[in-house]
Amino acid sequence: ETGVTQTPRHLVMGMTNKKSLKCEQHLGHNAMYWYKQSAKKPLELMFVYSLEERVENNSVPSRFSPECPNSSHLFLHLHTLQPEDSALYLCASSQDGSSGDTQYFGPGTRLTVL
């Protein structure tokens, strides 16, 4: 059971496709995050949104484009991805994005790029 949902749970796409990942949180939080988890690598923070404003993106390639229309929804738009982008993409939310704020994760989207 989780207050953070993600769709789709699995996605297979070609390198020329355009797709979007969706995240929704039902916890009343004001901060949301996108992480990438590749095999045998640490979680990588991709984007942070606090009160609907992007505050950090860690030099993620432009083929990943985040969108946060309100504090409950977060999207990750994907286009012209590479096979090395295949990974588990995790969304998380926290109360206000401050230091030490506990993050709650969604179930993730398993992405495969062919």
Add this chain to the structure above:
Amino acid sequence: QKEVEQNSGPLSVPEGAIASLNCTYSDRGSQSFFWYRQYSGKSPELIMFIYSNGDKEDGRFTAQLNKASQYVSLLIRDSQPSDSATYLCAGLNDMRFGAGTRLTVKP
């Protein structure tokens, strides 16, 4: 580069034993640390967090933080097979996670 490092394991302990998981960090400014558990194919789930020197206990779990030596550890008492998972240490001053330690508890 600021880093959080963990021994990737695998760490194997018999059922009922104490499992000890360790994490070191390089950012002296880090104030709080979180331990997450991640079962294979699942997303991380929070176990506990610690932000002050010393020990913090919650059921079978004890987190220890030593800011002088820059390490944080997690002890699991009376380990159960259901504790078998990857444990992630995170220094959430800059939302940086370790690679995780894979724990296997053998019946």
